[in-house]
């Protein structure tokens with residue numbers, strides 16, 4: 043009986059995702075070449091895709107495993123540079139000559155997978171020593187590793203300041219290699235969507251298996267988890283590695299969506315969206331331990347960031363308020379504080395949105411609210 | 426019992442120091458299959474510390490723990506569990522945010538065969554293993570009358586049921602020796618009686634060895650075949666319940682000299 047339910051929910055989810063995807067492809071076909079769709083919506087979707095992957099993958103470590111890692115963007119940087127360099131190498135070796143056709147698409151997917159794998163290997167190497175520490179110590183050491191990774195990349199001759207990041211190679215990333223222009227972004231948007239959906243599915247499958255149970259147990263109580271036969275350190279390293287893989291994939295998508303790469307965009311001091319604290323804010327906002335929450339939060343934070351950067355109302359504000367928006371990190375900090383005060387467990391908490399369970403969940407939430415109201419009334423009448 | 430058999434659990438000269446404090450010293454015990462042993466002693470005597478050494482939480486400064494004759498020196502807690510020693514905690518340690526049945530399933534993890542690929546692709550192997558796990562977990566929960574609470578968060582259970590769930594979780598690790606640390610602490614007499622019933626049930630059903638810590642002497646007297654008494658980390662008596670009850674050193678320790 044329960045199995046039927048699961049099968050049904052898998053079917054419903056697959057159908058809904060497929061339908062949405064097809065609808066989207068039709069829309070792309072209709073409006074793809076036009077102004078706002080091409081110049082605003084599609085680039086935004088690319089950005090949302092890699093933000094979602096970043097937030098969801100960090101949630102595995104932060105929300106499910108309960109370990110604070112501040113170096114997530116380091117893995118993303120590795121993914122981005124791996125994808126960019128491989129695509130460039132392929133282009134120079136003449137594997138593809140124009141940015142179209144089956145070979146090109148295969149290379150894109152190859153780059154994405156390679157990006158994930160290299161990030162995962164780095165995650166493994168960082169995780170083995172780092173995860174011996176806990177709490178603030180782990181946060182600091184992962185922060186350090188994140189900075190080290192970015193610095194190492196910066197000093198590699200073929201990708202640092204003299205290589206990909208600046209000079210001729212950067213330009214060629216756009217003209218050749220990956221680096222989509224706005225037209226290619228529309229054409230290959232489906233790749234971003236498919237990759238994001240696939241990765242999210244993999245993360246859901248991970249969380250809803252013995253792995254997810256084990257890491258949630260570790261989060262709740264490490265001693266009890268090991269007393270229940272869980273090899274705490276190996277599950278920690280596994281989760282960290284798995285999470286780094288998806289951060290690497292997010293990096294590859296980033297490389298596709300940008301015409302040039304610069305290590306400073308992944309640095310901890312970056313005031314934009316690609317720094318590890320921003321990712322932490324997304325995870326906390328969405329709910330630590332809710333992948334669907336991370337998806338929602340990534341989209342929200344994308345909007346916040348977009349409005350700060352492009353919203354016309356910001357410019358219309360009085361100068362003393364306007365100034366705040368020059369420092370986006372300040373705004374994110376305020377968002378974080380507001381979340382912690384009013385909804386300490388994030389928007390979703392550990393709740394996972396589910397299409398098939400939606401009616402049930404809504405009913406339950408209503409009942410809870412009614413009960414709370416009744417209780418308050420009772421308290422008032424007694425008091 | 427069959428004295429020529431290898432004991433399931435044996436310790437040799439087990440001892441531990443915390444800084445200068447000798448918390449436990451020269452602790453020797455042999456437990457055979459199907460046996461129910463008691464370990465008693467006043468507060469702070471070192472009972473929980475013995476359990477921590479028997480499960481790899483503390484590394485003993487001297488001595489060895491042997492399971493079926495195999496020494497477990499230097500192993501980590503999860504390896505002790507894999508070898509067959511499971512425990513409960515004096516201050517309950519459940520996975521509070523997880524459901525009751527998940528708490529039990531966590532303990533099956535080490536024996537589950539499917540890998541990450543099976544989980545990602547939801548292969549037949551995955552479903553089979555998960556189904557078996559659910560069935561086995563429900564079976565265990567029903568021994569303790571917890572099957573109706575399977576989907577509730579563990580932290581929402583009343584105290585007595587949390588204790589039972591912790592035992593169920595320990596049983597799920599498929600162990601040979603079960604260590605219970607003051608399982609009746611904080612329970613009323615009815616709950617305690619119920620718990621003793623459970624302990625007897627699982628003992629008969631699984632044929633395991635049990636080592637039971639109890640602060641309250643009268644309780645162990647009724648159920649344990651042999652009792653060991655420690656005070657200030659030193660063994661002061663070891664024998665049948667009636668011998669223990671009349672031992673002047675034990676009486677002195679309990680009355681506080």
Ligand SMILES: Nc1ncnc2c1ncn2[C@@H]1O[C@H](COP(=O)(O)OP(=O)(O)O)[C@@H](O)[C@H]1O
Nearest residue numbers: 443446448466467468469470471472473474475
């Ligand atoms: N980790 C530790 N560090 C220092 N002292 C400890 C530690 N664990 C236990 N002790 C000391 O060992 C002694 C025995 O404690 P315990 O085993 O908890 O007693 P009980 O018999 O009540 O379970 C106590 O004096 C306690 O303070």
Ligand SMILES: [Mg+2]
Nearest residue numbers: 472473474515
């Ligand atoms: Mg104790």
